[in-house]
Amino acid sequence: LQEGIITSEQLSESLQEQEQTGELIGDILVRKGFCTESDVARTISSQFSFPYISVMDYHIEPEMMDLFSLETLEKNLFVPIDRFGNVLSVVVAGLLDHEVIGEIESKTECSTQIYVGLVSEVKQVIKERFAARRSKPKTTGKAGLSSVDITAPPKMESADATPEAEE
Numbered sequence: 001l002q003e004g005i006i007t008s009e010q011l012s013e014s015l016q017e018q019e020q021t022g023e024l025i026g027d028i029l030v031r032k033g034f035c036t037e038s039d040v041a042r043t044i045s046s047q048f049s050f051p052y053i054s055v056m057d058y059h060i061e062p063e064m065m066d067l068f069s070l071e072t073l074e075k076n077l078f079v080p081i082d083r084f085g086n087v088l089s090v091v092v093a094g095l096l097d098h099e100v101i102g103e104i105e106s107k108t109e110c111s112t113q114i115y116v117g118l119v120s121e122v123k124q125v126i127k128e129r130f131a132a133r134r135s136k137p138k139t140t141g142k143a144g145l146s147s148v149d150i151t152a153p154p155k156m157e158s159a160d161a162t163p164e165a166e167e
Contacts, residue, residue, distance in 0.1 A: 003043060010034040024094055027119065037118045044095060045116045053115040055079060055091040055125050065133050067108060073126045076100050077119065080108075089113045093122035 001011050006029060014028040021028075026040035045052045064080040073079060077093035078100075088110035090096075096104075096114070104112055 003046075005039050005043070006034045026094055030119075037120060040094075041116050041118050048095070048116075050114045050116045053081075053091055053117055054121060055081065055117045056121045058091070060125070060129060065130055068104075070126070070131055073130060074123075077122050078104075079122055079125050079130065081115075083108075083110060086110045087113050089115065091115045091117040091122060093117055093119035
């Protein structure tokens, strides 16, 4: 409202709906077409001094994938993206309450660095990277090691590749 993105009437209408549904105000505003996800993320970033990051463009370290259950990620709409010493960086869609931040810090024994992201991107990353990784079948040989046939010839990259190009 202060930034001129929505009107007083749009805010009132959305707040009334929020009282009935319990849905987040940002989600209601976007669903009704009063603003965009980017508007909501930019406003949260500005109001709370959290930097914005596009989680779709960020490489997430493999060790981040198993820190939290999918249920926790989906329920709270956040993804851990990296750890620097004892600081865990997480991207949130909207805001996390202090209780959830406390649980994250307790579980990881790290302080948190919060970044704001788009709801759709956080949901997509949870689905495509975190959930997909957990649903892939793992093939293992003895002692739990991945089984790879080192005697097999290397696979060609494309049908146009020639043996000379691989040398």
